[in-house]
Amino acid sequence: MLDTVQKPATRLADEMARVGSAMDALFSEHLEIPADGSGRLVEAMRYAAIGGGKRLRPLLVVAGAALHDVPEAQALRVGLAVECVHVHSLVHDDLPCMDDDDLRRGRATVHRAFDEATALLAGDALHALAFEVLADRRTHPDGGIRAELAATLARAAGARGMAGGQMLDLLAERGGGMGALAVAHLQRLKTGALISWSLEAGAILGRADEEQSAQVRAYGRCIGLAFQIADDLIDFEGDERLAGKRVGKDAARGKQSFVSLLGAARARAQAEELAAEAVAHLRPFGPRGALLADLSRFVIRRDR
Numbered sequence: 001m002l003d004t005v006q007k008p009a010t011r012l013a014d015e016m017a018r019v020g021s022a023m024d025a026l027f028s029e030h031l032e033i034p035a036d037g038s039g040r041l042v043e044a045m046r047y048a049a050i051g052g053g054k055r056l057r058p059l060l061v062v063a064g065a066a067l068h069d070v071p072e073a074q075a076l077r078v079g080l081a082v083e084c085v086h087v088h089s090l091v092h093d094d095l096p097c098m099d100d101d102d103l104r105r106g107r108a109t110v111h112r113a114f115d116e117a118t119a120l121l122a123g124d125a126l127h128a129l130a131f132e133v134l135a136d137r138r139t140h141p142d143g144g145i146r147a148e149l150a151a152t153l154a155r156a157a158g159a160r161g162m163a164g165g166q167m168l169d170l171l172a173e174r175g176g177g178m179g180a181l182a183v184a185h186l187q188r189l190k191t192g193a194l195i196s197w198s199l200e201a202g203a204i205l206g207r208a209d210e211e212q213s214a215q216v217r218a219y220g221r222c223i224g225l226a227f228q229i230a231d232d233l234i235d236f237e238g239d240e241r242l243a244g245k246r247v248g249k250d251a252a253r254g255k256q257s258f259v260s261l262l263g264a265a266r267a268r269a270q271a272e273e274l275a276a277e278a279v280a281h282l283r284p285f286g287p288r289g290a291l292l293a294d295l296s297r298f299v300i301r302r303d304r
Contacts, residue, residue: 068206165190192224
């Protein structure tokens, strides 16, 4: 149970560390290295998935599920599934045919540490693992709940979600100006879809009513967009050593972002407004929404 007297920053840091450790343990359990030649693939998956990242999406699943009194063991498994999809997207994003990045989370990207073909397969296998985890009875005893989780995650990851947003992002780099509404739509798909799903998953697990589900979905939409604005600010003015990845990429490629369209000050103000709106959607949950409120502030003030 959360200590409501604990300072918000300390409470959040403790929960992030705890959920991060749980993710590492679950990844280790699911990614035991086999003795045959496929061991190299699993080593690449482990390299991508274990020991790094903010684990924001699993934490959102855990915090959102707690609003509905869902057993944490179930929430952690669902958090593992969405983290599999997220890590898969990072591995593929870094490939030369996409963003062509050499640095991720402060170390060599997977295709640099291994090779391009292995990185491609590692991303594919992580994506498949997400749905293997969701289909397992340990995730939830009700097959209908498991099916709904799988169907909604597939939608959030696919052409109507993350992958569709990535396509729009690639097209934006190849010419043609985009306005603020178009950039917001792109980012709601590319970044926001998985973040929103992480909140939706807790409501599905807890069989929340429609009013509760609508509030957490609205919270997810707000922080998804706020998170991307913060990412744009990090790319514009961040420190590569702290960020653990290359910065200044958007400007170098002439890509439109919230910062290029609004300026840094207005973009930061917009992120603050979205975070405040997100917190407002938590009011019906009272003190149980404290961790999610902390998270909404964290996503706009982070440096990585």
